[in-house]
Amino acid sequence: MNTGLILTLIAFVFVAVALLSGKIAPSVACGVAVVFLWLAGVIDMTEVFANFVSSNIVVMVGMMIVIAALLKTSILANIAGLVKKSKGNSIRLLLVIGMIIPFILCQFIGGVTAMITVLPLLIALAAEIGISPTLLVLPASVGAQAGLMALPIGGAAAMYLMKNQMAANVGSTEALGFWDLCLTRLPGTIVLMVFVVLVGYKLLPKRALGDAEALDHKPDVLKKSQLPKWKETAAYIIFFGSLAAMIFSAQLGISNAQISTIAAFLCVLLGILNEREMYQAVNWSLIFMMSFMLAIVTALSNSGAGDLIASALSGVFGLGNMVLIVAIVFIVCVVLTQFMDNMSLINILTPICIMACMQNNISALPIICAIDCSCLASFSTPLASPSSLMAYKLGGYSMKEMLKFSVPLIALSAIVSIIWVPLYFSFR
Structure with a gap:
């Protein structure tokens, strides 16, 4: 076993x-590891910083x-106005609203923020028609979790590129298409809802x-636009x-x-x-974490450490x-994602x-997408996700x-994903 391999491991x-303990910020942890590998000579300066200008990072920014x-x-x-206008007297209508709206909001804002935004409206509607609010809180968490990175919008538009870059960094020529991550997750989402x-x-x-009291500090994301028409x-x-x-x-x-670069500069020029x-719009900690993580993937390939770990999975x-x-x-x-951050695990x-x-x-x-689909079910314990913790406390x-x-939902998610993901790629 050579020195580079040991150091990379x-x-x-x-x-x-x-990442799994949450004791150190993800971007810092990845950065420390990359600097360590750079000083040790496992990767060079080009490999350390190459991913900062890769197409997937440019798209994300x-x-x-x-x-x-x-x-x-x-x-x-x-969107909030549509929820307020939906004064149906059916618990099922509120459940649909309670899951779909956080799902949509999560394409633009975080899961917890999406829940804080929609839950006061849902709770008010529930009180108006005499429905217990605890019937809506956990379903809202399901919608929020299912919505994270579910559609190729915003930063998620680069997720398939990010995974393709990981594959390229370890020598694979396979590549996901623009819709693959979305289409492999969508059936599971529909069945859950x-x-x-x-x-x-x-x-x-x-x-x-x-x-x-968890709703007392609702973020001001529902104000009307101050922009000219x-x-x-x-x-x-x-x-x-x-x-x-x-x-x-x-x-x-x-x-x-x-495309993304032109669109971003148009927003500023106009x-x-x-x-x-x-500059404030960019989640720089995420950009640094992703870029350094890809450098670590390169180190795994260069040193042979990745092959060693992969061999252990050959069974x-x-x-x-x-x-x-x-x-x-x-x-x-x-199972693992019920007790640790799902994105870190992925x-x-x-x-x-x-x-x-x-x-x-x-x-x-299919394996890449199966790993991604597993994050649909991060709602069984308070440790599964921030939105799950909020649901646990609020409800x-x-x-x-x-x-x-949640157990029946996880079972359904597993059955659908296990059948659908291989089938999808057999026809792709």
């Missing part, structure tokens, strides 16, 4: 422990700026909220236009990085955002049956599983109540 274990411009419009206020609306809500307790219209055109252009980028002969707002990936492999990967991930497992697939001459694409649920509601 040490760095990788450090990052894995740091550009679309973060475009999303910031979109949030200066009245789009969220309009349908189950909650028809049956799942009956598994929840009926009582008052446990901690209503033409600038607000321009923001909508830029957002939806850039999305359409990305979908048809191959036909247009222009890359996603070029005065929708000023220079300071443009699973050498089974030859893609449905069985997807089943094992999904079940392992869905970033750690994806490159390793790609290498294991390469060693066993099987396609890594005053016990662990038994959360599990009673």
Whole structure:
């Protein structure tokens, strides 16, 4: 075992422990590991910083700026207005609203913010028609969790590029398409929501909220736009236009990085955002974490550490049956993600599983998507996600109540994903 391999394994274990424990900021943990590998000579300066100018990072930065411009419009206020107008007297209608609206909001804002935004409206509607609010809080968490990175919008528009970059950094020539991550997750999302609306809500307790103070600090994201009408219209055109252009980028002969860059600068040139707002729109900690994580993936490939770890998984990936492999990967991930951050888990497992697939001459694409689909089910425990923790506190649920509601959902999510993901790629 050579020195580079040992040092890379040490760095990788450090990052894995740091990310899963949450004791060190993800960007800092990845940065420390990369600097360590750079000083040790495992990777050179070009490999350390190359990913900061990769197309996927450029797309993420550009679309973060475009999303910031979109949030200066009245789009969220309009969505809230639709919720207020939905004064149906059916628990099922409120459940649909309670899951769909956080799902949509999560394309623009975080899961907890989406829940804080929509729950006061839902609770008011529930009181108006005499429905217990605890029937709505956990379903809202399901909608928020299912919505994270679910659609190729904003930063999520670069997620498939990020995973393709991970694959390229370890020597794989396989690549996900623009819609693959979305289309492999969508059936599971639909089944979960349908189950909650028809049956799942009956598994929840009926009582008052446990901690209503959690809603006291509602963020001011529902205010009406202060932009002139033409600038607000321009923001909508830029957002939806850039999305359409990305979908048809191959036909247009222009890359996603070029599209997102043009869209971002249009937002500033037209005065929708000023220079300071443009820089503040970028989640720099996420950019640094992703860029350094890709450098670590390169180190895993260069040193042979990735091959060593992947070899340990050959018992699973050498089974030859893609449905069985997807089943094992999904079940392992869905169990682990109930107790740790799902995005950290995805970033750690994806490159390793790609290498294991390469060693066993099987396609890594279904496995990549199976890992991604597992984040649909991060709502069984307070540790599963921030939105799950908020639901736990706000609804005053016990662990038994959360599990009673979520276990059937996880089982459905597993069944749908295990069947659908391999089937999707067999026809792709």
